[in-house]
Amino acid sequence: MNITEIEDTLSENIGNYLESTFSSIQNMDLDLTTEQIIDINNETYFNIKNHALKSKQAMELLGKNGFAIVDMFFPNCLYSYHLKDSKLEVSGLCDKIEIIDGKYYPISIKHSTPPIKGVWDQDAIDLAINAILIEEEFETEVFVGFIDYTKINERRPVVMDVNIRKALFDIINEVKDIEYNKKVPTVKINDKKCGNCEYKNICLKE
Template identity: 30%
Template sequence: MIWKSHIFYYGVCPRKYYLAFVQRVKVSPTKEMVFGNLFHKVREYVSKNENKILKNVKGMYELEEIVSEYKKYYEDSLNYAVTENARDLERLEIDVEEVNDLLKKDLDLYFISRAIRAKRTMDSLGIEKDELAFYLAPEWNYVEYKIIDKKTGFAGIIDKIIRSKNEFYPVEIKTGKPLLEGVYHPHRIQACFSAILVENKFKIPVNLAFIEYTQINESRPVLIDESLKKEVFKIKEGILKIDNGYVPPKIQKCGQCEYKGVC
């Protein structure tokens, strides 16, 4: 199977795919990567529990009271993120206090933004509790949703899928710095890959996906069209070529690539 991470690595640099998945070279993640994973995990935990959180929100609540409902999930989401990244935190000797401080600051802002969304929805639609939870975070919300598609040979865990009536929109969550405008191309490729998976799973066309940049709390759209899909299938061909013995050359711009030392 070709997984979402394979497509992303190849999209960044074919040689990176070769080193990581053919040569299986192990490199330590950078501190930035570990922090990225931690931010990802706290959001995942909150998303998975948002239905329960919103079921407790009454129509008369002020913003601060809604934030307090979210804050009840502080400790559990921090523990979940730290446990999931325990090995890397230990390997890089990252101080857990430092992690907690950073994650708490991030969660404070995140909870306020979620609470504002809930407050605005309650005020404009006149709904609360169960109805609010159903509207903003239905139980069938797809978080970390795994799809294996035998037809294309593609597989991946989609960060989030938003469903609005019969429309499905895959969302990729990115914790790194966003571009000033638009979307980093490997992210577009990854979003298209997820869209193909969702399309084949639910048997409906997916014309739009989103990249959620957590640092600026903004979701940027990615139009899914035929030319982007062709690019994804071209990458599939490239991956199969590497799997069959082709060694891709180095590229010019390696940026912060974690394989620099072994490439």
């Protein structure tokens, strides 16, 4: 398969898609000029060329066929998937679950600034909750998840090892202690956070 054939395949339904998108844009009355619409159109075709080139390179480098490459670049995904485990009394909303070769990968999308290396502890714990909920829901094992830091357009991995699982269960137990045993949690006072907190009038921080 050469680049033109890949490009043709990727652009197959794009004409109809652009037509319906532009008619929706016109109905929205966004005051877009004809030049702006042409720019969006050109950018779409530029992105298709870019994807075709990447797909061709990946096919050659990895010695895989087009279907395997499509699975790699455009994996099956579930978006904003609600997960719940009644036994653990935990629920979560996973931004995205990518399914590749029958394996499930939870993805968190964060718009905040990431640390220099790795991920923030809180982001890792959020992802770990989704990982254990996915394991329960789909009767599978999750070995790794990813945080997509949109600000720097970077995906960073989080390995679901024993340490992160232990940290997560410690937090779940702590919350249950607060809920059922009325344990008063220790609080970290932060002027910026507390100032905007909806619980500031009832919080026992003082």
